[in-house]
Amino acid sequence: MQGKFRWPDGVRCVALLSVDFDGPSHEIGRKLRPLGINSWGRYAGRRGVPRYLDLFEKHSIPATFFVPGYDAECYPQVVKDIHRRGFEVAAHGYLHEGWALGDEERELLSRTHHILADLLGQAPVGWRSPSGRKTARTMRVLKELGYRYDSSDKDYDLPYMARIDGERRTDMVEIPNNTYSLDDFPWFKFSMTPASEVLEQWRQEFDSLYAENGYFMLTFHPRSGWGSGIPSRAKVIEEMIRYIRQHDGVRFFSIAGLADWCLANHDYFE
């Protein structure tokens, strides 16, 4: 694949770590009480996010946390800590709505936007769709709310300029991800693959992408259950950081940081 792109001078590969907070919002949105076996989301606020903050600080890695509005209401201090310790907080639905929203969409996008803006004193500039659910209306509303990037689409291995109502925008960029392979939950929800084998697979993914365009976006969740907040899987994230760092010309970006580069160099992206 030969796409149109340009990375900053000296950068051969950009690496992005994205954390989908997915606390109790995930269960509440599905009408489940966060008790017993449905308490995995609580782990994110209690243990997973603090563990990640320590990990990213230890390795001086910028990372982006996509936070559902409801979880920010449940764990305001934890979300403030993410921001205070220098990491990006972006939006991720209110109750992690993995279903069609219809006419409610505008109100819900706006609600989480204001929850995060009020909590942090700074509005989010990025959004990721919960469960990959997004409509033609979504980008319009995000644009109106002032977002600079979306990170929901699965259709490319490079950032590209967003299309809104068929028009190529130069003020909003799509930063794609892939939730079949470069996301923890399929391995830990469907195939129940041992952590060490997921690490092996992600290293191979990195090798292939490094050899191509050099765009590597990894997504994981700080919850227990199908997430990666627990010690064994946080260790996999740490091993990936170490592995990626061994390669020449790799630079870690927050997603907002990469989005800003792309927007400033939009002629070089499709």
Added chain:
Amino acid sequence: MTTSNNPWPQGKTCGVLVTVNFDAESVDLHEVEPENLFGRFSYGRYGMRAGVWRLLDMLRTQGVKATFFVPALDAENNPAQVEAILKDGHEVAARGYAFEDHSQLRDNERSVLARAHHALEKITGKAPLGWRAPQGLLSPATLGLLCELGYRYDSSFQDDDYPYVMECGGGRDIVELPSFQMLDDSTLYAPRHSSNRVLKTWKEEFDAMHDAGTLVTLTLHARGDYGSGRAVRAAAAGEFLAYVQQRSGAFFMTCAEMAAWWKEQHPQSEPAPI
């Protein structure tokens, strides 16, 4: 919590709970009538005829005291097995009467909990101190009702690396002993992973938990389908416990011992989730 803030006894780094979900016919009876517990619905009976005896042998070999969570109906139907568990010095704790979904019991929940409680007390001669939700499901009333019955701990949540204490109404509180999905045999045997792969996974999980200094809760089932009652799987569980035992700083307790010790050392409580 970091290792510099070690919550465990001096010189220890990793508290280990071995738990066995007794889950016998009470599970299969959700699928078929009592007269039809045959064929694919006889895996629970396998746990009683073969599985639980193998697990008891394995635990004796390893010298580990475990906590068995026992649906009261299964205890009534299999008293010899319960007696053998107690004779070996293991703890018997509660797990519903007939493996009910407690999130759906509504007004019946109080009577179901009381019935199971008293049935188990009658069989074992001692009121159970701990409870684990059948199917992992609770209602907002469950913890309060458990406290009213005198329970000291629950072991149904999967939301922390350590035990913690929750308020449960009326000035009472209850210790939560969280478990871990990847250290539950059914997580990997239900989707048909091999016993070698399970052992490999458990060792990986334990290594990382030991490094982090967390609670380690192993959950086994006696059943013949997704449990560890079959010979090769009981052996895998034994090999895992041997692996845990050779690591410095790891120490075993029954759930009741852990709950009492934790509450004494870390009495501060927090509100229940709902």
